[in-house]
Amino acid sequence: MSQPGLWPRFISLEGGEGVGKSTNLAAMAELLRATGRELVVTREPGGTPLAEDIRQLLLAPRNEAVAADAELLLLFAARAQHWQQVILPALRRGAWVLCDRFVDATYAYQGAGRGLDTALIDRLAELVLQGQGPALTLLLDVDVATGLARAQQRAALDRFEQEQLSFFERVRAAYLVRAQAEPERIRRIDASQPLAQVQADVAAVMAAYIEMCE
Ligand SMILES: Nc1ncnc2c1ncn2[C@@H]1O[C@H](COP(=O)(O)OP(=O)(O)OP(=O)(O)O)[C@@H](O)[C@H]1O
Numbered sequence: 376m377s378q379p380g381l382w383p384r385f386i387s388l389e390g391g392e393g394v395g396k397s398t399n400l401a402a403m404a405e406l407l408r409a410t411g412r413e414l415v416v417t418r419e420p421g422g423t424p425l426a427e428d429i430r431q432l433l434l435a436p437r438n439e440a441v442a443a444d445a446e447l448l449l450l451f452a453a454r455a456q457h458w459q460q461v462i463l464p465a466l467r468r469g470a471w472v473l474c475d476r477f478v479d480a481t482y483a484y485q486g487a488g489r490g491l492d493t494a495l496i497d498r499l500a501e502l503v504l505q506g507q508g509p510a511l512t513l514l515l516d517v518d519v520a521t522g523l524a525r526a527q528q529r530a531a532l533d534r535f536e537q538e539q540l541s542f543f544e545r546v547r548a549a550y551l552v553r554a555q556a557e558p559e560r561i562r563r564i565d566a567s568q569p570l571a572q573v574q575a576d577v578a579a580v581m582a583a584y585i586e587m588c589e
């Protein structure tokens with residue numbers, strides 16, 4: 376591992392709503408498959424049958440207000456299952472793991488977005504992950520209005536996508552602060568560019584990283 380606890384073959388993809396994660400994930404997966412190693416492509420919340428059930432609970436719009444602590448605990452319940460059943464075994468057998476969102480999302484959405492104490496998130500992360508995580512995180516960054524406009528082109532909005540603009544501004548700001556604090560791990564990609572340029576930037580970061588690792 377490059378830094379204690381960070382798995383070189385574990386890569387996460389992050390960003391606010393509609394930044395282009397799904398659009399870029401396939402190309403990232405192709406580059407990793409070309410190494411000839413096993414690749415596990417997964418997502419959070421989700422990635423196992425139980426964690427996907429929790430995802431449904433979290434994303435479905437509902438009349439009942441969801442307590443921020445309840446949301447946080449559900450996310451970590453899903454993460455614990457995903458980590459133990461899928462991610463950690465894959466990393467231990469030498470596979471690449473490409474994950475659409477991971478723990479950075481919790482600091483951005485539940486920490487900054489919902490206003491939960493980051494010390495509480497630290498404690499849950501320590502309990503579930505014991506300091507382990509991705510050695511590379513690509514942060515797709517675009518202004519909130521553009522991202523939401525892109526997200527709204529699709530199907531009905533989920534419970535998170537129905538939040539206020541100010542929520543997403545806090546989420547974006549938190550992601551950017553984390554990227555500044557950990558520039559080696561978190562690489563910001565300007566996702567306001569035309570898709571072809573975003574994909575070229577993603578490919579350049581990935582190719583350099585794979586070459587360094589393999
Ligand atoms: N750089 C870009 N320029 C213009 N449109 C883009 C760009 N990247 C993605 N899109 C379009 O924006 C929409 C949202 O993209 P995508 O579903 O990949 O986002 P996402 O980050 O996965 O969203 P979410 O996390 O909310 O599911 C899609 O219609 C996609 O084609």
Ligand SMILES: Cc1cn([C@H]2C[C@H](O)[C@@H](COP(=O)(O)O)O2)c(=O)[nH]c1=O
Pocket residue numbers: 392419420450475476477478479480481482484485535536
């Ligand atoms: C992992 C994680 C996710 N979320 C939120 C962020 C998104 O709104 C949804 C996931 O849907 P998407 O298809 O990836 O856009 O879940 C969160 O609030 N906290 C988290 O830790």
